[in-house]
Amino acid sequence: MNVLFLNNDGEGFAKQIEIDGDTRLDKFLEQNIEDFDSENFVIRVNRQPSTENYILKDGDRVSASPRKIEGA
Numbered sequence: 001m002n003v004l005f006l007n008n009d010g011e012g013f014a015k016q017i018e019i020d021g022d023t024r025l026d027k028f029l030e031q032n033i034e035d036f037d038s039e040n041f042v043i044r045v046n047r048q049p050s051t052e053n054y055i056l057k058d059g060d061r062v063s064a065s066p067r068k069i070e071g072a
């Protein structure tokens with residue numbers, strides 16, 4: 001399965017990432033964001049707020065935006 005990951009944490013990139021079929025959102029973000037803490041990010045799947053235990057599906061679009069930008 002593939003998901004589109006939009007990382008808005010300073011690096012600002014979008015890329016397709018291949019995942020296993022039973023990947024939870026929190027585990028996916030822990031693997032793809034250094035020092036991930038869900039309280040520090042606004043997390044959306046397919047433009048909608050989502051819970052940490054959401055199971056990702058093929059074609060999902062995941063975005064993670066920091067709540068506070070460092071230095072701002």
